[in-house]
Amino acid sequence: MEKLKILLPKGRIYENVVSLLNGAGIKIDLPERAYRPTVNQDDLEAKVMKPQNIGKLLELGSHDVGFTGRDWIMETGADVEEITDLGFDRVRIVAAVPNSIDDKTLTERRVIVATEYEQISRRWLENRKMNFLIVRTYGATEVFPPDDADMIIDNTATGRTLAENGLRIVDTILVSSTCMFASKKAMKDPAKKQKILELKMLFEAVINARDRVMLEMNCSKEKFEALVKGLPAMRSPTVAPLYGDSGYAIKIAVKKSEVPVLLPQLRELGATDILEYELRKVL
Numbered sequence: 001m002e003k004l005k006i007l008l009p010k011g012r013i014y015e016n017v018v019s020l021l022n023g024a025g026i027k028i029d030l031p032e033r034a035y036r037p038t039v040n041q042d043d044l045e046a047k048v049m050k051p052q053n054i055g056k057l058l059e060l061g062s063h064d065v066g067f068t069g070r071d072w073i074m075e076t077g078a079d080v081e082e083i084t085d086l087g088f089d090r091v092r093i094v095a096a097v098p099n100s101i102d103d104k105t106l107t108e109r110r111v112i113v114a115t116e117y118e119q120i121s122r123r124w125l126e127n128r129k130m131n132f133l134i135v136r137t138y139g140a141t142e143v144f145p146p147d148d149a150d151m152i153i154d155n156t157a158t159g160r161t162l163a164e165n166g167l168r169i170v171d172t173i174l175v176s177s178t179c180m181f182a183s184k185k186a187m188k189d190p191a192k193k194q195k196i197l198e199l200k201m202l203f204e205a206v207i208n209a210r211d212r213v214m215l216e217m218n219c220s221k222e223k224f225e226a227l228v229k230g231l232p233a234m235r236s237p238t239v240a241p242l243y244g245d246s247g248y249a250i251k252i253a254v255k256k257s258e259v260p261v262l263l264p265q266l267r268e269l270g271a272t273d274i275l276e277y278e279l280r281k282v283l
Contacts, residue, residue, distance in 0.1 A: 223270025
């Protein structure tokens with residue numbers, strides 16, 4: 001099979017994507033100021049591009065798989081196939097205005113809108129039947145109001161930067177996160193499709209593991225039934241007899257958020273020698 005060509009996103013989401021690849025056993029090494037990283041898998045080839053460009057490059061078929069925000073796929077209208085939502089770098093695309101502008105003012109005159117998202121903004125503004133002029137920005141959109149724009153349409157994770165710049169959110173247009181996309185051309189190639197779906201499986205296993213830990217404990221025979229009934233588990237706990245038939249060793253995978261409440265409960269139910277450790281993949 002020819003190499004599967006992967007596009008990695010330049011900028012703030014690069015590290016999260018590379019961390020995911022590393023967790024799946026795919027080592028990415030990018031020298032400073034380079035755009036073609038080395039990959040420890042002979043069947044993979046990678047290139048770093050701006051996330052805004054990745055959708056269209058996949059549509060053209062020059063690359064097979066790419067990682068970018070769903071917002072940029074919607075903005076560019078790229079005809080690609082979404083493989084899986086990785087769930088990280090979650091942002092909202094919002095419309096925001098200076099605190100001094102009320103909603104009524106927005107409907108009474110032409111509104112100058114600063115944004116990197118021209119197409120998303122245009123659709124939203126037209127649906128609202130607003131009189132508008134879009135000014136294309138290239139970063140730092142929040143500094144345009146009030147002198148150079150009446151409104152911005154931009155991405156935000158927490159809204160704090162907007163508030164610090166005297167802006168209030170008037171609407172959330174969409175929610176976006178980093179996704180894995182594939183070209184339709186690649187998905188028509190049986191060998192490439194299989195490899196893409198294998199990568200999806202590995203990535204989902206890594207993501208599932210990040211949310212869970214393994215708890216291992218010992219328990220006497222007398223406490224066993226009550227302890228097992230009190231255990232949360234993905235399916236059922238793994239149980240093995242202890243040496244000398246003195247009790248049982250029990251393993252369960254649980255959500256990290258459950259641990260602070262669960263550990264005291266386990267002790268109360270008779271668990272001893274409790275160990276907690278990280279998981280690398282959960283299938």
